[in-house]
Amino acid sequence: MTQETTPVTDSAEPLVSIKDLEIGFQTGNGFVQAVKGVSFDIFPGETVAIVGESGSGKSTTATGIIDLLPSNGRITGGQVMFGGKDLTKASKQEIVRVRGREIGYVPQDPMSNLNPVWSVGFQVREAVLANNMAKNKKDADRRAIEVLQEAGLADAERRMKQFPHQFSGGMRQRVLIGIGLAADPKLLIADEPTSALDVTVQRVILDHLESLTREKNTALLLITHDLGLAAERASKVIVMYQGKIVEAGPSLELLQNPQHPYTKRLIAAAPSLASQRLKSSRVVAEAPQGDEIDLAAASAHRHEVVEQADHAGTPAIEVKDLTKVFSIRRGSFRSEPFTAVDKVNFQVPRGTTMALVGESGSGKSTVAKMVLGLETATEGEILIGGKDATALNREEMLAHRRRMQPVFQDPYGSLDPMRSIGSIIQEPLDVHKIGGRKERENRVNEVIDEVALPRTVLSRYPNELSGGQRQRIAIARALALKPDVVILDEAVSALDVLVQAQILQLLADLQEELGLTYLFITHDLAVVRVVADDVAVMERGKIVEHGKVEDIFTNAQTEYTQKLLDAIPGANIPLGA
The missing domain is CATH 3.40.50.300 (P-loop containing nucleotide triphosphate hydrolases)
Structure with a gap:
């Protein structure tokens, strides 16, 4: 709006x-x-x-x-x-x-700004009392319930007794907005x-x-x-x-x-605005030069390269009827089955990018963990280069993981703060016993060059680097073993748009140069349009729509996909000629 x-x-x-x-x-x-x-x-x-x-x-x-x-x-x-x-x-x-x-204030991170050891009701009541909006505890409780109701939380009286970890991210943010406007x-x-x-x-x-x-x-x-x-x-x-x-x-x-x-x-780096320019076809398919990154132009160029490539043959990834059922504790020693992933099927041709999109809880990250071998599938097959990864023994799984590497959302949380950047990148080489000391050192230098960082960062530590630099290190670590497939789980969602654009451009350059295959997990369809060739939309564990990116964006077949598209910030702003 x-x-x-x-x-x-x-x-x-x-x-x-x-x-x-x-x-x-x-x-x-x-x-x-x-x-x-x-x-x-x-x-x-x-x-x-x-x-x-x-x-x-x-x-x-x-x-x-x-x-x-x-x-x-x-x-x-x-x-x-x-x-x-x-x-x-x-x-x-x-x-x-x-x-x-x-003057009210709503901070950025609801989890770190709500005390985990106090109930939500206690924290709202404290804000009410601090602002002299109640004469006593009874009045404060009544006003706190009103605040949560105004914030859009159903069953506010019961919610008062719950703790922040029992709320979703959106619900926690509503609490902070309610407190700010109380x-x-x-x-x-x-x-x-x-x-x-x-x-x-x-x-x-x-x-x-x-x-x-x-x-x-x-x-x-x-x-x-x-x-x-x-x-x-x-x-x-x-x-x-x-x-x-x-x-x-x-x-x-x-x-x-x-x-x-x-x-x-x-404007050039904002995915939602780049998506708009792609939609209106006002993009010249040329790779951006120097530090100036235009995501729409970069995407058009990358699509042109992908279309010219020959992707015939065995897919890099093929998933058949993939299913994951968790056992959820319900108290009193009872548990219930919960189907997080329900008979999912897709293929990713070599050298291309497929995006798996959906809201939190849709099952997309669980699919990624099963493809990586970090979760065991309840049913179905995962074929990597034609080989079933669900039937591997321990030694075969180690070799399998060498061919696939992950890049996660939080570059700081996934890098050991006690180790230098050089040792972090070298760790996969040590685990898989690749080469001798000199060969490993040379490979670390190669990948740090590939992600366009100076070799001087190798002696530094994660806390000395920016968020964008840390994500480049995470990518370098993933590339150390020369994998065929990289699984990127919300790999740019925590970054500013300019840094995000640099990382997306880097991933596109590496894919073109090294022939990498990407499985890109995200909730952001604006990013999908500029990075992916194919997209599968997940809702409640199922794939509800699957196809070429342009087909999905221009002719979505399900109400759920259209809801995701309509939610892209700025997607309907006219940019002019």
Whole structure:
């Protein structure tokens, strides 16, 4: 749903006026200026989005408004005018009175921002009491139930007694939104409120957030790295780069006629917008040059290469009637069977990419684990290069795994923080006893070159690298054994769009150069359109639709697939000629 391009207000006075704001951090290498002279206004009822990559200063700007900076951060200049008062000059007590009651805040990660040892009801009640919205515990309980109901949670009274781990990601995010809006604030700051959610859940959450803020005439400051999402949801978009605002204006105008090179880079790298350009056939099939990555052009080029290749012969992967049934504990020593994957069939020709898509719980990651041999199939066959992987003994399985390697969603969680990058990449060579010390060292140097990182990173550790660099290391580790097949499970979903575009381009280059076959697991159909040749859509353990990417995108046959397509952020924004 695209918002109007004018504030929902007749007021000529801004609700918040930020003037020449400067924020810095004290680090081991001295004082670092993170926000440099930022100025913008937010009017009552208006939705404003700040976009930019990690480190651009967007979240620091947002948290600086309500003094939620880390202990080593401080405002060094400028003003934050709110209600006739400069919040940069306000006392701690005055800021606490404003925070929550007049300015609400929704943080990015609901799991780390809800205490796992306290019930959800206790945490909502604490917020209600902190904002003086109840006189006693009974009133607080009543208001807490109302908050959860307003957040869209059914059976709110029962949910009060549950704990965060018993909620889905979307439900936890609804709780945080409910807490943020509990005191009917004049402004709500939402920092990447849906970045970790499936696109369909994301859409439900953002629709709900939009309706709540409209009903209460609450202004919304939305922080995001996704320009498509920002343009779809906000009336005004502010683009930040290296601590400064480089461009700002009405969302549709900025999207259709960007002026700054950085804004143009964000548009070119956003999968949802690249998908739009592919749909309208306004793409020249040329590989991008240098650091400038246009996902639509890169995708058109890759499809051209794949179409010219000969994929006859035995498929790299063939799955026949693959089924997985889990036994789920139901208490009192009882258990029930749960079919997570139900008679799934597909083929992946050599040198191509097949995407397996669906919402969380659809069974796509369970399929990937069975193909990798990390889960045992209940029924069915998994043929890798024509050989049944479900009938292998232990030695044969070790050889089988050498031909297939995984790349997971969280590059930090999948890399040992206690080992150097060089030893992390070399580990598969050690496990499979490939070559001697010198041969292994040479192979590590080869793959670090293949993923376009300097060899100097080999002596460093994961915490010293950026998210994009860590994902390149994860890819290098997967390539060390020269596999035929790489299984990528949500491998780019946690990355900023610019870093994501670089990784997707790297994967395409490696596939073209090395003849790799990819099974790409994702919930994001915008990414699917620019990286995959074929796509299988999973719902509740079954494949409900399967075909060429363009056929699925232009002529979806099921309501579920169409729902996934409609949920792509910015997918229906006209980009102009």
